[in-house]
Amino acid sequence: MSRLIPFRRFLTTTTTALQLTHHTKPAVESKLKHHLSLSFEKEYKIRSSLETLISDYSAKKVPPITLDSLIELSKHRDDQLSKQTLNYLTYFNVKRLKAFRSLPYLVVLNPHISSTYQSYLKSLELLLNISGEQIKNDELIYDTLTQFYDIHSDAIPSLSKGFQEVSIFYPKSSIVEFLNRHFHDKINMDIIANNYIQAVDTCSQKDHIGIVGKALHISELIKVYAGFVNDMTFIKYYKQVPVKITAGEDITFPYIGQHLEYVITEILKNSIRSHIENDRADTAIQVTISQSKEGSKSTLGIRFRDEGNGIPPEIERNIFDYSFTSVTKQDKNKGMADNSMPGEDIDTVAGMGYGLPLTKAYVEQFGGSLDIQSVYGFGTDVYIELVGPDETKFDD
Amino acid sequence: MLRTRTLSTRNILRPTTRLQSCREIRTLASTYVPELLPHEQEPFDVTTTPDYTKYHPKISSISKHLSDLSPYPQHSPYINPQHYYQNIVLDDWSARKPHPVSLRQLAAFGKALNEDKIITSANFVRLELPIRLAIKLKELQSLPFDVVNNFHLAKVYESYYDIFDRFRKLSPIKSIEDNTRFCHDLEDVLTDINLLNLPNLLMGALECCILDSLPSKKLDELVSSLLRARISRRLILEEHLSLTHNFMKDPNQSRSHNFIGDIFFKCSAVEHLNISSDNATKFINKIYPGVKVPKLIIKGDKDLKFQFLTSHLHYLFGEILRNCYEATVKTFLASGPGPNDEPFPVEVQVINNQDHISFRFSDRGGGVTDIKPISKVWSFSKDAELAKLSLSNFHQLPNFQTLTNSIKSTKTMKTLARKSLMQTSVGVLDENFVKEATLIDLIQRPGEYKLGLGLAMCKVYADYWNGDLVLHSLSGYGTDTYLKLGKLGAANHDDKLQLDRV
Numbered sequence: 001m002s003r004l005i006p007f008r009r010f011l012t013t014t015t016t017a018l019q020l021t022h023h024t025k026p027a028v029e030s031k032l033k034h035h036l037s038l039s040f041e042k043e044y045k046i047r048s049s050l051e052t053l054i055s056d057y058s059a060k061k062v063p064p065i066t067l068d069s070l071i072e073l074s075k076h077r078d079d080q081l082s083k084q085t086l087n088y089l090t091y092f093n094v095k096r097l098k099a100f101r102s103l104p105y106l107v108v109l110n111p112h113i114s115s116t117y118q119s120y121l122k123s124l125e126l127l128l129n130i131s132g133e134q135i136k137n138d139e140l141i142y143d144t145l146t147q148f149y150d151i152h153s154d155a156i157p158s159l160s161k162g163f164q165e166v167s168i169f170y171p172k173s174s175i176v177e178f179l180n181r182h183f184h185d186k187i188n189m190d191i192i193a194n195n196y197i198q199a200v201d202t203c204s205q206k207d208h209i210g211i212v213g214k215a216l217h218i219s220e221l222i223k224v225y226a227g228f229v230n231d232m233t234f235i236k237y238y239k240q241v242p243v244k245i246t247a248g249e250d251i252t253f254p255y256i257g258q259h260l261e262y263v264i265t266e267i268l269k270n271s272i273r274s275h276i277e278n279d280r281a282d283t284a285i286q287v288t289i290s291q292s293k294e295g296s297k298s299t300l301g302i303r304f305r306d307e308g309n310g311i312p313p314e315i316e317r318n319i320f321d322y323s324f325t326s327v328t329k330q331d332k333n334k335g336m337a338d339n340s341m342p343g344e345d346i347d348t349v350a351g352m353g354y355g356l357p358l359t360k361a362y363v364e365q366f367g368g369s370l371d372i373q374s375v376y377g378f379g380t381d382v383y384i385e386l387v388g389p390d391e392t393k394f395d396d
Numbered sequence: 397m398l399r400t401r402t403l404s405t406r407n408i409l410r411p412t413t414r415l416q417s418c419r420e421i422r423t424l425a426s427t428y429v430p431e432l433l434p435h436e437q438e439p440f441d442v443t444t445t446p447d448y449t450k451y452h453p454k455i456s457s458i459s460k461h462l463s464d465l466s467p468y469p470q471h472s473p474y475i476n477p478q479h480y481y482q483n484i485v486l487d488d489w490s491a492r493k494p495h496p497v498s499l500r501q502l503a504a505f506g507k508a509l510n511e512d513k514i515i516t517s518a519n520f521v522r523l524e525l526p527i528r529l530a531i532k533l534k535e536l537q538s539l540p541f542d543v544v545n546n547f548h549l550a551k552v553y554e555s556y557y558d559i560f561d562r563f564r565k566l567s568p569i570k571s572i573e574d575n576t577r578f579c580h581d582l583e584d585v586l587t588d589i590n591l592l593n594l595p596n597l598l599m600g601a602l603e604c605c606i607l608d609s610l611p612s613k614k615l616d617e618l619v620s621s622l623l624r625a626r627i628s629r630r631l632i633l634e635e636h637l638s639l640t641h642n643f644m645k646d647p648n649q650s651r652s653h654n655f656i657g658d659i660f661f662k663c664s665a666v667e668h669l670n671i672s673s674d675n676a677t678k679f680i681n682k683i684y685p686g687v688k689v690p691k692l693i694i695k696g697d698k699d700l701k702f703q704f705l706t707s708h709l710h711y712l713f714g715e716i717l718r719n720c721y722e723a724t725v726k727t728f729l730a731s732g733p734g735p736n737d738e739p740f741p742v743e744v745q746v747i748n749n750q751d752h753i754s755f756r757f758s759d760r761g762g763g764v765t766d767i768k769p770i771s772k773v774w775s776f777s778k779d780a781e782l783a784k785l786s787l788s789n790f791h792q793l794p795n796f797q798t799l800t801n802s803i804k805s806t807k808t809m810k811t812l813a814r815k816s817l818m819q820t821s822v823g824v825l826d827e828n829f830v831k832e833a834t835l836i837d838l839i840q841r842p843g844e845y846k847l848g849l850g851l852a853m854c855k856v857y858a859d860y861w862n863g864d865l866v867l868h869s870l871s872g873y874g875t876d877t878y879l880k881l882g883k884l885g886a887a888n889h890d891d892k893l894q895l896d897r898v
Contacts, residue, residue, distance in 0.1 A: 041791040046458045047547055048606065049451040050465065055607055056451075060440035080443060087442040101465075101542035105553075108541040111477035114467045121462045128459040132445045165480075 058098035062091050065188055067212055067255070067366050067389035074199040074210025079135050085196040086127060086141070089148065092189045093124045099181060107170055112162030116155050123151045138200055145193045152189070156354055163322070179322050183361045191256065191365075208257070214394055215252035216260065218289050218300065219245045225264045226285075229272050239281040241272040248289025253300040254388045259362045263370075266359045267304050267382050274308020274380070283307050296392045302384045310376035319372065320357050467541070469550060474557045483537075489530035489564060495520070496896075497632060509643045511572060518569040518578050521636045525585075525629065529560040532625055539618070542609045548600030552622075555593050559585055579640050582633050597622060598849060599790050601776050605783035612777035616852075619776035623856045624896040663709055665700040665746050665753070672713035680721045690724045690739040690759070692717070696746035702753055703884050708857055715850040716757055716877050717742070723761025723875065730762075740874075750883075752863060757877040763869035770869050774855040778848065786848045854879075860897055 063069070065088065073084055100108060100117040108114055126144050134140055159182075163175050195211035207214055226243035234240050271285045290301040311319060363370040368386040375381075448455035468476050536544050536553050544553055562581070569575050601619045604610050610618070673692040680689045720742045728739035740760035747754040767773050767782070778786060851865065858865040862882030869875050 039791075041788070043547070044603075044787070044791065046452075046461050047464065048603070049455075049458060050462055051542075051607055053448065053451045053455075055609075057440075059437060061437040062440045062442055079445075083445055084442045086446050087440065087444070090446060091440060091442075098542075101545070102540050104538050105541045105544040106480070106483065106537035108467050108545070109475070109480045109537075111480060114477070118463075118466050121465055125459045125462045127446075128448060128462075129456045130446070131454075131456060132447060135445055 054094050054097055054101070057091060057094035060091060062088060065191060068393060070191070070195055071209055071212055071389055071393045074195060074212070081196060081199055082135050082138070082141050085145070085192055086130060086135070088192045089145075089189060090124070090127050092185045092192070093120055093127060096120050096182065096185055097124065099178065103178070104170065107166050110162045110166050112158045112165065114162075116159045116162070119151050119155060123148050126151070142197065142200060145196055149190075149193055152186070155186075160322070160354060176322060179357070180361070183358060184365075187361060187365055190258075194258065209394065211256050211258075212254060212389060213257045214254050216255055216257055218251050218253055218260075218302070219249045219287075221257070221260055222264055222268075222287055222289075222302075225261060226268055226272075229265060229268045233272055233276060237276050237281075239276050241275045241281050242284040243268065243272075244284040244286050246286045246288045248291065251289050251291045251300070253291065253298065253386070254391060254394070255300070255386060259365065263359050263362050263384065264302075266355045267384075269355070271304055271306035271308055271380070271382075274306055278307075278309045280307055296390045298388045298391070300384075300386045300388065304382040304384075305379065306381075307379040310378055310380050311372070311374040313376055316374055316376075320360055322354055322357055464547075465545070467545060469554075472550075472554060474554055474561070475550065485564070486530050486533055486560070489526050489560070490534045492523075492527045492530075494527050494531060495524060509639060509647065511643075511647075514572065514575055514640055514643050515569055517636050517639055518575045521582070521632055522563060522566050522569060522578065524632060526560050526564040528625065528629055529556050529563075532556055532622065533560060535621075540609065542607075543604055543618075546600045546603055546609075548596040548603065551596045552593055552600065555596075575640060579637055582637055586630060586633055586637075594626075595790060598776070598847070599787060602778065602783040602787040602790070605778050606780050606787070608780070612775070615777040616775040619852075620856050620859065621896070623853075624860050627857070627860050628896040662701050663704045663706055665702070665755075666694055666698050668706070668709050669694055669713055669744060669746075672710055672717055675710070675714055676717035676721050679718055680725055683722075684725055684729070687725055687729065688739055690721055690728075691741040693741050693743045694746065695743060697748040698746065700746055700748050700753065704861075704881070708861070712854050712857055712879060712881075713755075715854050716755075716879060719851065720757055720759035720761060720875070720877065724759050725761075727760065727762040752880055752882050754881075755879040757879070758874060759877075760874035763871045763873055763875050764867065765869070765871055770867055773867055774851040774865055776849065776852045782848060786846075789847055862897055 073081060097117070097120045100113075100120065103113075108117055126148055130141065130144060159179075163170075163179070167175060191211060198208065199210040222243065222245065230240040268285070275281055275283060275285065286303075286305040288301075288303040288305070290303075292299050292301075360370050363384055363386065366387060368384065371383040373381045373383070452458055464470075468479075533553065533556050536549075536556075544550060566578070566581070569578050597619065601615060604615055605612070669692065677689045680687070724739050724742060728737075731737075733739075743758045745754075745756040745758075747756070764770050764773060767779075772778060772782075851867070855865040858879060858881065861884075863880040864878070865880075866878045867875055868878075
């Protein structure tokens with residue numbers, strides 16, 4: 001695991017400082033000058049090659065990525081792993097580029113949105129630089145994927161701020177549609193890149209194959225993440241909330257560890273916070289773990305039960321919305337809609353309000369489901385169901 | 397995978413083709429949702445080695461140019477990360493009401509000139525220009541990024557912004573001296589900075605055709621509406637320049653009763669058809685030396701006289717007749733004619749109506765067989781193959797490159813580039829109506845640089861004059877071209893006010 005890319009980087013909430021170039025005030029005379037280094041024709045050929053590539057690749061259709069297909073892929077000892085990894089990444093990268101390019105011009109002129117768009121231009125450049133002959137060069141591909149990952153880390157705060165700014169003229173429904181697709185593709189990209197990195201990392205093949213953990217000890221993970229969340233709340237409130245496993249202490253489940261980490265952390269953040277804010281820090285949050293098997297696949301169920309007073313009815317309908325509209329500071333401190341924690345600066349718009357929709361996206365990635373039942377005035381139950389891979393595929 | 401949305405965005409590209417309130421325009425712009433093109437999804441075999449040789453023999457050598465697809469062009473003085481936040485200025489201007497001007501208003505205005513009138517006219521232009529440009533800029537901003545960020549179209553956008561930004565800052569014109577300076581700025585707009593706008597617009601549109609980045613109908617509407625707006629803007633500017641010029645020459649001169657503006661003349665249909673026929677004949681003789689050119693037979697209302705802009709009329713007749721003659725000559729040559737055979741004549745029927753004039757040109761040039769549907773002939777949206785051909789001819793226009801290549805272009809270079817453009821069917825839009833000499837150059841231009849956009853340009857002019865242009869083909873026989881022009885200053889002309897149309 002030594003060279004593992006820290007997954008949480010995807011979730012970090014520090015705002016990227018925007019480099020606004022300062023221009024002198026325009027004079028009344030024209031400031032336009034003609035700059036062109038190559039001939040019209042040469043310039044056009046380069047431009048159109050790249051634009052055609054984007055247009056072609058975004059129109060392609062790839063087989064869906066499943067846990068089973070990931071396990072199969074990671075088993076390859078030839079160059080199939082590299083080929084498929086690069087092809088998938090190119091496809092998702094181009095698809096995102098095309099999606100940005102289909103937004104209204106003014107939306108992409110927004111510097112925050114543009115910076116994310118530009119990071120996709122940058123990462124496509126990395127992918128295109130790997131030639132067919134270099135496909136067997138694991139070291140090179142590994143380095144490229146590490147850079148690829150770096151380029152896309154910390155993108156959420158910028159995107160969030162950008163969409164908040166354009167929401168004054170761009171319809172909310174279109175933003176939601178864009179973001180849903182964006183995060184779906186983004187999660188796929190992360191899976192594929194991380195899978196490669198972990199698959200070539202041969203020293204730790206015992207407990208996982210590629211990105212898929214063979215037997216994750218669920219209650220252990222919950223305890224670790226609860227500890228992590230409690231560390232953060234302690235910094236802000238000097239309080240911690242116990243988390244108690246009421247059943248399924250021994251259950252193990254094959255899945256992508258990072259996805260569980262994200263989902264469990266986000267849910268616990270909400271529950272723990274709601275207990276503290278409602279003066280119930282001494283009451284434990286109860287987590288029930290269950291499992292059922294059907295053939296070679298198993299299904300995992302987790303219920304998080306808190307007594308944090310539930311979700312106010314007026315925001316209950318919108319808890320899965322991306323909150324890109326201006327929220328006053330007072331509003332921000334209301335329950336589930338705000339997922340930020342101490343250490344994740346609440347005043348930067350950073351990632352604000354993206355926690356729950358993203359949690360849902362992660363859970364649903366491989367056909368799982370997420371349900372939230374609020375009993376207003378008492379507490380909230382969160383139900384998660386995840387479907388594992390065909391476990392016979394683990395046998396070689 | 398991505399659902400195609402059916403939205404009522406059909407009219408989004410032409411909110412100003414008719415007079416609409418700005419509020420409506422703004423609402424349209426703000427609710428525009430990009431429509432994802434319904435591409436056929438081709439299965440991607442992810443097990444193959446990544447191969448980009450289809451796009452470039454060595455893609456890694458050009459991959460760094462991906463950064464050129466970013467929203468902020470490298471040397472742009474305007475389109476930078478701050479541009480988004482400066483849009484508030486644009487909102488302010490685009491929210492103002494543009495003033496459609498009827499020719500009759502222009503005429504009445506020009507009848508007796510005095511200093512006050514000149515200054516009023518100057519201030520009208522000073523305010524009207526940024527308002528109209530702001531509206532066009534807002535329209536462009538609501539289009540998909542990959543359309544407006546196209547290398548050429550971004551230059552058009554930038555140039556509009558440049559003129560907008562300069563004119564919005566001008567202080568009110570209070571004296572004739574102020575006006576002289578102002579007229580200098582206007583001439584600048586008409587000549588220098590706008591020089592590359594037209595080719596950039598057309599080349600950008602062709603690139604969009606090739607990449608299929610906008611549905612063809614929308615693309616045609618976009619280009620047509622931008623061109624009509626351009627004709628309209630230039631007309632306002634030129635009218636003011638012409639008023640100023642006349643006033644400075646002779647402040648006390650009074651005009652006759654029938655006079656509508658300085659740039660309009662009473663035109664005889666027969667006379668101008670004949671002039672245009674002679675020009676078209678010369679043109680054909682240059683490409684097909686020694687070949688017999690068809691005769692023009694004029695039928696119908698031969699005494700018809702109507703008030704019109706001669707330059708536009710010559711352009712319209714010229715393009716249509718060139719097409720008719722060329723098709724006829726080609727068919728004639730293909731038939732293996734004997735020494736005494738003559739090509740079939742081209743017939744034109746002149747029809748006079750209460751509020752419009754129609755011309756029906758019938759040739760026997762074999763019809764239009766290669767372009768389907770035929771409406772593509774007069775559309776700016778071409779098939780990818782045709783667009784590629786046209787674009788490559790643009791790239792090859794002599795001296796055209798020189799201008800764009802130089803950091804600071806000299807006057808000579810500009811003149812050369814201008815001349816180069818004048819050798820095509822599209823040069824006329826940049827021509828000053830009052831400069832007859834250069835127009836004659838244009839109409840008599842050599843024909844080797846074919847852009848395939850001549851009839852589409854004609855359609856824009858016809859639209860501008862509340863008319864129309866349609867072609868019908870009888871495959872293997874010939875083509876009928878219908879040109880309809882709205883009448884100006886006719887007694888019962890209803891004088892309806894439309895922005896970007898007469």
